Amino acid sequence: MNNRILYAAAVVLSGALFGFGLALSTMIKPEVVLNFLRFRDFGLLLVLGGAVMMAMLAYQSIPRLMKRPLLNNGFAQRPTATLKNTLVGSALFGIGWGLCGVCPGPAIAGLGAGNWPLAITVVAMLLGAYVQGRFARVA
């Protein structure tokens, strides 16, 4: 099979695991997230804890066991923002999250489960990302 097709299939499979997990854990329901933020249901901590545990296992062990990933030449690094942008951006992100009850992943995944109102959030996030880039200082 063509390598590019295999690579694309690997990405879609990973995303599908992620999306199934978001739906199963009901994170695609803004009401559930808002209940967590209002201390009525602490389930979100279990979701985050489970996800961090699995990701930690992968990030900490795979680069020690393999020189490169199975379908690529190297392991990517997360690009970082400056400390100020990290703080200001995260503070704003939290305000938005507390208003609409979904973050980028659940907003996208919600569409797959028929939660159509979340399309409003996806479009709004696209616009927010555009405005951020439009006024960003390019280093």
Add this chain to the structure above:
Amino acid sequence: MDISTLFPAGMAHYALGGLLIGAGVGVLYLLTGQVGGMSGVFSAVWSYVSRLPYFQRAQFTATRQWRLLYALGLIIGAALWLMFNHGETVTTHIPWWQLAIGGFIGGYGARLGNGCTSGHGVCGLASFSGYSLLAVMVFLATAIVTAHVVSALGGA
């Protein structure tokens, strides 16, 4: 105190869902070496249509394809869950203006701070990033305050 009062909707589906989310991030890393945060796609897609130098950087042009496929996978995964759930779709009763304004501010902030709940929360914490730990504490704090304020003002 009975722990079940903290989890009125049960615990198993939360924990299992979280493990699957982390498995998705792990499989992506194992196979492609990519770090699978979700907010990046919202900037990366603009590189297809905008000539702005900011969006034409390799950070976006070199990752837009897999980021879009990853987002497509997210939709497929949730649709598969829907099939297991006998096609009972999910809906939300949050007012449209909250979905719109929250999405806009959230999208702007996530891109400025270079990460959201998956980028900083899952991937960042799992790679022991200090900035990510800071980001998570900040956005949890402002989200909790915002949700309480909205609630006190009679919002959804």
